[in-house]
Amino acid sequence: MIIGIDLGTTNSLVAYFTEEGPKIIPNRLGKNLTPSVISIDEESQVYVGELAAERMLLYPDSAASVFKRDMGSRRQFKLLDQTFLAEELSSLVLRALKEDAETYLGETVEEAVISVPAYFDDARRRATKRAGELAGLKVERIISEPTAAAIAYGLYQSQEQARFLVFDLGGGTFDVSILELYDTILEVRAVAGDNFLGGEDFTAVLENLFFEKHYKLDRLSLDEKTLRHIHKQAELCKLGFGEKRVSKMSCKIGEEIYELEVDLPKYEEACGELLERIRRPVKRSLADAHIRLSDIDKVVLVGGATKSPVVRRFVSKLFKMIPDTNINPDEAVALGAAIQGAMKERKEAIKEVILTDVCPFTLGTEVVREWENNQYEGGVFCPIIDRNTVIPASRTERLYTVRDNQDKIRINVLQGESRFAANNLSLGELLIDIPAGKAGEESVDVTYTYDINSILEVEVKVISTEIGRASCRERV
Ligand SMILES: Nc1ncnc2c1ncn2[C@@H]1O[C@H](COP(=O)(O)OP(=O)(O)OP(=O)(O)O)[C@@H](O)[C@H]1O
Ligand SMILES: [Mg+2]
Structure with a gap:
């Protein structure tokens, strides 16, 4: 079963x-x-x-x-x-x-x-x-x-x-x-x-209203137990809107009772x-x-x-x-x-x-891009699998060396939607050895495979030597 x-x-x-x-x-x-x-x-x-x-x-x-x-x-x-x-x-x-x-x-x-x-x-x-x-x-x-x-x-x-x-x-x-x-x-x-x-944030709205009303309570100095109590009461207050247009919360802090009454329009506005x-x-x-x-x-x-x-x-x-x-x-x-x-x-x-x-997000790598007149721009995000591609999916991108005698290519495995690599999430890195040569002579094929469980595998192959290296991440 x-x-x-x-x-x-x-x-x-x-x-x-x-x-x-x-x-x-x-x-x-x-x-x-x-x-x-x-x-x-x-x-x-x-x-x-x-x-x-x-x-x-x-x-x-x-x-x-x-x-x-x-x-x-x-x-x-x-x-x-x-x-x-x-x-x-x-x-x-x-x-x-x-x-x-x-x-x-x-x-x-x-x-x-x-x-x-x-x-x-x-x-x-x-x-x-x-x-x-x-x-x-x-x-x-x-x-x-x-x-x-x-x-x-x-x-x-x-x-x-x-x-x-x-x-x-x-x-x-x-x-x-x-x-x-x-x-x-x-x-x-x-x-x-x-x-x-999520729902937790809608509870937090009520907690904030509570602390706004009772501004004399110093939130930062309250202990964990009291905070949990307030959270629980805010949660119950939130659930109260299911039946009523006005909901209440009441918290016992020390010897005192602190209350908050909120009507639906006010809550709705605070949730804006x-x-x-x-x-x-x-x-x-x-x-x-x-x-x-x-x-x-x-x-x-x-x-x-x-x-x-x-x-x-x-x-x-x-x-x-x-x-x-x-x-x-x-x-x-x-x-x-x-x-x-x-x-x-x-x-x-x-x-x-x-x-x-x-696939829920774009997956790619970081590259240096060449513009006209030998102008280079680093830290550019190169998408390999675009978001919302049907999975399983496997895509390959060929990348070239940009400097003479470059003997390594770094594959920074990135996830995100920004064209700047630094703004995307790095999932891992692979450093690949390549034979030194003139810029643009050596290249690697980078293959991203996104499987049915939405788990990514990266493979890099050096074209001139045909040496391949799978990602260090285990296959699932
Ligand atoms: N009647 C209700 N009115 C308002 N909010 C409610 C009501 N019933 C449940 N919730 C809220 O729904 C949230 C829990 O929803 P659910 O059980 O679907 O989440 P989850 O599956 O655990 O979370 P996630 O899917 O994000 O991992 C809680 O924040 C709870 O306060
Ligand atoms: Mg859920």
Whole structure:
């Protein structure tokens, strides 16, 4: 059995495929959502999910949350006297989900499809894969979250042809994808997003309003426990807007009670800047897909933060249509990941859907460019795989030496959209030896291969000697 896992910033879910379609597996507490929170105690006992979230309020030094934002980085999370990387904390969440699935299904589970934001780069995807492996799971596939959500919707579409936009605003990340379904082919046309925009930011708006009102409270001098308490109350206040037009938060700090009452228009106004940031990736994905807003048949909402009335109103206005929420926005990604798992296993009950995905960003290298009259400009970004190219993709670029007797070529593997190398993210470097010669005589072929899991491999071949060198990065 291959399970599908949505490893979220705030909440994680696990699903499996049945004869009747995909289903969420409830956790040991009977809930569909498991908070992505880890806590440990003095005896090194690990707590995951709701229990950990409760402990975090009491013992903030022993717990960590929102670590998905640091996936693939070297940031160390300190829990009591132990330190963890984000991928290690994630592996503890994954292990708990695996165990819950095993208990529920009554069988061992060793394989999984895990979802990641479309906008996750190579390092973050690899870290996610490692987290799965640390949890004892063979990671069959890393799938982009909006693609997974689109599969969940696409599979049960009545129309034969539809263009839809998946709008995924989770706890920490925002992804937009444009997909086209014809018959049994589901094609991702474009993706765009913001790795640092999500429900957490909409909570922070209320925290800021709270501190603005109680300006005498010195935020910087408050301890972690108090800050967590305020955050929790702000979160509850935010959720309150689901039913009421006025929501309140009340925090006990020391012996005093501090309150804040906000009405919806005021909250909406305070969220203005965040809402503006939503527009950008939407525009870009449409432009990249060469699709007009009016050509979109359906807007699908995914992610807990799309339940907010402020976000819903904004989305309805932006797209001039009522978005589709037939599938619970919390669950679509996990359900889609489970379907993807079943497709891998070629389950009979499943309609065969052929899926094509795209590379979410441009990948290239740094070069020196020659202009007229022997003028050179260094630090130029040379794209090799353009963003939104259908994957898997493999592209080769031939690069020439620029100086006489140059005996090395440096391949700086870059990701980004700026024409200046320095503004893009460096994923790694390769230094290649070449025979010294006259400028422009020697050359290398640089091949970038972006595989179906959106993991990059770089290969460099020196043309004159035919000596090739694969990237130091392992093949997945
Ligand atoms: N009714 C609601 N109104 C407003 N916000 C909500 C509501 N329900 C959930 N949220 C917010 O949704 C966010 C969590 O969404 P979700 O569980 O989809 O995120 P995630 O999958 O963990 O994150 P990501 O996909 O970014 O990794 C939280 O910030 C939460 O406050
Ligand atoms: Mg999510």
